[in-house]
Amino acid sequence: MGILVLFLTVGRVHAQPDGPANAIAWTPDTPSSADLITIPEGLTVVPDLSYSRGESAGQYLSTLPDGQRYLKMVQIGNYIAQDGWVGNRSNPHDRTIATTLTEDISAESRTSVAVQSLPYDLSDGHKLLIQTGDPTNPPLTRGEGMIWAYVDGGVSQGATSIPIDDGNGNPVTITASSGDRILSKWQSLWPIHAREEIKAQLGKYMNGFIDAGGDLDGIILDTELHIPATKGIKHDPRWDDSSMGVDGVSWKEKLAPYTIDEVIDKSWGEAGSKWDRQIDYRVKVDALNEAVFDFVRQSFPNIVATDWNNSGISESAAVPQSDYNDVWHPSIFGTHGNYGLYGSIRQMANETMGKYRAAGPLPYRYGRHPFAVMRWQVLFARTLHRENDGKVQPWLTYEQLCDAFYCVDVRNTPYYEELTRHLVLHVDPDVPFLYFNPHGEGASDDQQDLNVNSILAGINEEVGEETFSLHTTSNPKWTEDPLATAIDLSNKRLWRVTVNRVDPSDNRDITVNVSNGDQLIIPGGDVGAWYESALNEDLTFSYTHPPVENRFPDDSFLDFTSKAWSDENGNTTVTADVSDPSGSTNAYRLDADGKMIIRSNGIPVDNGTTYTFSLWVKGSANVKVFAGQNNTSSRIGRYDPQTSEWTRTRITFNSGEADYVFIQFDGAYRTIEVYRPMLNKGGQEGPYASPEAPSPASQQISLRKGGNLVASAVDPTYPDLEAVLGDATSAIARIKTQDGQVFDPSEGVDEISVWDPEKAYTIYAETSVSFDVEGTALDSREVSLDEGWNWFPHMDDTSVAIDQAFDTIQNDLVMVKDEMGRVYRPAQNTNQIQSLQPGTAYKILLENPVTLSYPLE
Numbered sequence: 001m002g003i004l005v006l007f008l009t010v011g012r013v014h015a016q017p018d019g020p021a022n023a024i025a026w027t028p029d030t031p032s033s034a035d036l037i038t039i040p041e042g043l044t045v046v047p048d049l050s051y052s053r054g055e056s057a058g059q060y061l062s063t064l065p066d067g068q069r070y071l072k073m074v075q076i077g078n079y080i081a082q083d084g085w086v087g088n089r090s091n092p093h094d095r096t097i098a099t100t101l102t103e104d105i106s107a108e109s110r111t112s113v114a115v116q117s118l119p120y121d122l123s124d125g126h127k128l129l130i131q132t133g134d135p136t137n138p139p140l141t142r143g144e145g146m147i148w149a150y151v152d153g154g155v156s157q158g159a160t161s162i163p164i165d166d167g168n169g170n171p172v173t174i175t176a177s178s179g180d181r182i183l184s185k186w187q188s189l190w191p192i193h194a195r196e197e198i199k200a201q202l203g204k205y206m207n208g209f210i211d212a213g214g215d216l217d218g219i220i221l222d223t224e225l226h227i228p229a230t231k232g233i234k235h236d237p238r239w240d241d242s243s244m245g246v247d248g249v250s251w252k253e254k255l256a257p258y259t260i261d262e263v264i265d266k267s268w269g270e271a272g273s274k275w276d277r278q279i280d281y282r283v284k285v286d287a288l289n290e291a292v293f294d295f296v297r298q299s300f301p302n303i304v305a306t307d308w309n310n311s312g313i314s315e316s317a318a319v320p321q322s323d324y325n326d327v328w329h330p331s332i333f334g335t336h337g338n339y340g341l342y343g344s345i346r347q348m349a350n351e352t353m354g355k356y357r358a359a360g361p362l363p364y365r366y367g368r369h370p371f372a373v374m375r376w377q378v379l380f381a382r383t384l385h386r387e388n389d390g391k392v393q394p395w396l397t398y399e400q401l402c403d404a405f406y407c408v409d410v411r412n413t414p415y416y417e418e419l420t421r422h423l424v425l426h427v428d429p430d431v432p433f434l435y436f437n438p439h440g441e442g443a444s445d446d447q448q449d450l451n452v453n454s455i456l457a458g459i460n461e462e463v464g465e466e467t468f469s470l471h472t473t474s475n476p477k478w479t480e481d482p483l484a485t486a487i488d489l490s491n492k493r494l495w496r497v498t499v500n501r502v503d504p505s506d507n508r509d510i511t512v513n514v515s516n517g518d519q520l521i522i523p524g525g526d527v528g529a530w531y532e533s534a535l536n537e538d539l540t541f542s543y544t545h546p547p548v549e550n551r552f553p554d555d556s557f558l559d560f561t562s563k564a565w566s567d568e569n570g571n572t573t574v575t576a577d578v579s580d581p582s583g584s585t586n587a588y589r590l591d592a593d594g595k596m597i598i599r600s601n602g603i604p605v606d607n608g609t610t611y612t613f614s615l616w617v618k619g620s621a622n623v624k625v626f627a628g629q630n631n632t633s634s635r636i637g638r639y640d641p642q643t644s645e646w647t648r649t650r651i652t653f654n655s656g657e658a659d660y661v662f663i664q665f666d667g668a669y670r671t672i673e674v675y676r677p678m679l680n681k682g683g684q685e686g687p688y689a690s691p692e693a694p695s696p697a698s699q700q701i702s703l704r705k706g707g708n709l710v711a712s713a714v715d716p717t718y719p720d721l722e723a724v725l726g727d728a729t730s731a732i733a734r735i736k737t738q739d740g741q742v743f744d745p746s747e748g749v750d751e752i753s754v755w756d757p758e759k760a761y762t763i764y765a766e767t768s769v770s771f772d773v774e775g776t777a778l779d780s781r782e783v784s785l786d787e788g789w790n791w792f793p794h795m796d797d798t799s800v801a802i803d804q805a806f807d808t809i810q811n812d813l814v815m816v817k818d819e820m821g822r823v824y825r826p827a828q829n830t831n832q833i834q835s836l837q838p839g840t841a842y843k844i845l846l847e848n849p850v851t852l853s854y855p856l857e
Contacts, residue, residue, distance in 0.1 A: 101179065598665040
């Protein structure tokens with residue numbers, strides 16, 4: 001058979017046509033053309049279950065093909081304990097025992113009750129439940145054997161009387177007996193009554209379901225329950241009672257060597273971890289299995305079941321989740337291990353994986369490139385597969401879910417589709433893949449369903465109607481690239497091979513070499529492809545990434561003795577011709593006798609863009625990326641290598657609002673060897689490429705005394721404003737931009753900071769002077785101009801006739817003025833300017849916004 005998919009949305013849709021790959025959904029809006037997606041029947045809250053609701057569900061599921069008949073029991077699963085998300089969940093009879101009554105009360109209005117000595121203080125307003133009747137003979141349902149009261153004014157530990165009211169200052173009418181329990185507001189570890197109530201209500205539902213001819217393949221849950229450690233549990237008499245514990249011991253013994261006080265005082269750490277996994281989690285799973293799975297299996301013995309956050313991973317096989325904490329649980333609900341594989345890496349992006357990597361920490365932070373995220377998610381899925389003997393149902397949400405947890409790092413890239421393919425290949429072929437798309441406001445739409453449907457259809461085209469088994473079950477390495485997942489069919493082994501494109505949208509083909517001598521082509525724009533081999537072939541894959549651009553301005557940045565690098569403190573010796581990783585002598589040694597600060601010149605970058613700085617290192621120093629010359633408060637990236645062997649390391653950063661960055665090596669009495677630095681766009685380092693030295697260009701800007709409206713046709717290599725002005729700085733009184741930024745050396749004001757070749761400047765000079773802008777000639781670009789007045793920089797290095805320059809915007813152009821006051825008014829046939837001159841700028845008045853393209857022709 002092919003791939004089944006559970007589509008988790010809300011509601012019921014039309015019956016789906018037969019097909020080898022199917023999904024089951026929670027949405028009323030799934031398009032009919034998404035024919036591989038179907039919907040489970042959702043159950044309501046426990047108190048509302050009924051025979052008639054079961055009948056309706058049975059009738060609906062009887063219309064679905066085998067393998068697609070599922071009940072979605074989210075509300076049922078969340079009834080085991082109060083979860084804090086939705087009210088009216090859990091049975092109030094399952095709260096902790098605070099004390100017992102020591103008097104008989106018969107229909108009396110009371111403002112206090114006599115009790116056994118209280119084991120702890122109760123604050124004013126604490127909600128109590130006086131539980132009447134025989135608590136050993138469940139079920140006790142809502143409203144039965146329940147008297148609510150509130151502590152009036154607070155009461156101290158050791159008290160034998162509790163002042164009470166009804167929450168509004170009135171007495172409470174009570175009929176109860178000595179020995180009846182008084183329960184606190186805290187959830188207990190003993191959901192006895194919830195289990196029995198679920199079974200009683202679910203029994204009515206299932207009777208209707210069966211009588212209507214319903215058949216069932218499985219159950220899915222989404223439970224997010226948590227029972228916190230409280231003093232109520234600590235002092236409950238069942239806490240130290242082995243008959244009320246698990247595995248023949250009390251819950252208190254199960255927590256040993258830790259105490260519940262340690263968990264209460266410090267919920268995180270080893271004590272809190274043991275509480276979560278072996279007590280809180282165990283209570284929930286055992287209760288769900290007894291009340292839901294085992295109960296329904298009495299009628300449908302072949303069903304499967306899963307809860308989306310039941311990982312079923314042993315401690316020895318723990319894997320990191322996105323906050324870098326271990327994921328492992330000793331028990332699961334039902335038959336299938338599952339976990340939400342979010343496609344978002346969060347805090348783990350900043351880790352070096354030393355905790356989980358046998359070879360030790362990576363020489364860089366793991367990062368959040370979508371390939372790195374996908375590789376981690378596949379590692380997670382393979383661990384689930386091994387730990388649950390292949391009984392796995394990974395869970396993935398729709399691509400555009402706007403949340404820090406979901407798909408943030410793969411959305412809008414082909415790696416979302418690729419992650420989906422890999423996860424589906426890890427699913428037990430006899431059960432659905434779980435997919436969530438709720439539709440509605442703020443959620444995704446039909447197109448997302450069609451996208452997933454298309455992915456499934458593509459997989460089915462490869463596997464046909466066959467059942468398959470996962471071949472690649474060992475975890476990928478944290479550096480594995482490409483990533484290959486293989487499944488075995490009856491007569492072939494099918495591989496999905498995915499490469500790590502530095503830029504996921506790169507449209508160049510990638511040739512992957514196969515260890516059998518074959519080659520696989522991954523077309524431009526794609527990140528993965530299918531490959532078929534014989535069943536007995538174990539293959540490896542390799543490739544060389546197409547070259548990417550090294551964004552360093554020129555080759556001088558590879559030479560640490562050049563003027564591209566400066567020794568700020570004057571106490572670092574830079575030695576050239578040091579042995580490098582390739583066996584040659586092209587590396588450099590930075591050796592500090594004191595505090596090292598070796599800093600590069602400015603490197604132009606685009607705003608709001610992700611870059612990766614990488615280089616070979618050997619030794620120890622702090623490596624940092626700064627935005628803004630000599631401004632340590634603007635550090636935007638850091639990595640501190642400490643290695644005795646040559647290691648390629650990297651720093652990934654976002655440029656934010658910076659126009660340029662610089663690299664810095666620092667640290668006291670440090671020695672580090674460096675080789676082949678590279679800066680490329682993207683969240684991964686590209687294959688090394690030497691910077692292409694751009695054709696050098698220089699333009700002289702001449703200023704007359706007074707005001708000058710100027711611009712340049714050269715992008716300066718070192719854009720710091722005073723570096724561009726050079727010796728002319730002393731002759732300049734003031735510089736101003738159209739948006740009001742000012743450079744005034746006499747006042748120590750510099751709001752401009754860097755020379756931007758796409759801006760115009762008014763420079764007030766005290767005497768005639770000139771300066772040279774040295775760097776790279778500007779290439780083609782567009783200039784957007786607004787309605788009204790604009791300062792327009794002429795970015796060509798030649799003069800252009802003004803009517804020719806503005807020919808494309810004549811209908812929107814009102815007037816152009818130069819710095820001398822001469823005007824060009826095409827509507828009045830006035831042309832005092834004649835041509836735009838290199839090094840100048842102009843003021844232009846427009847009736848509408850326009851865009852001009854350079855070079856002007």
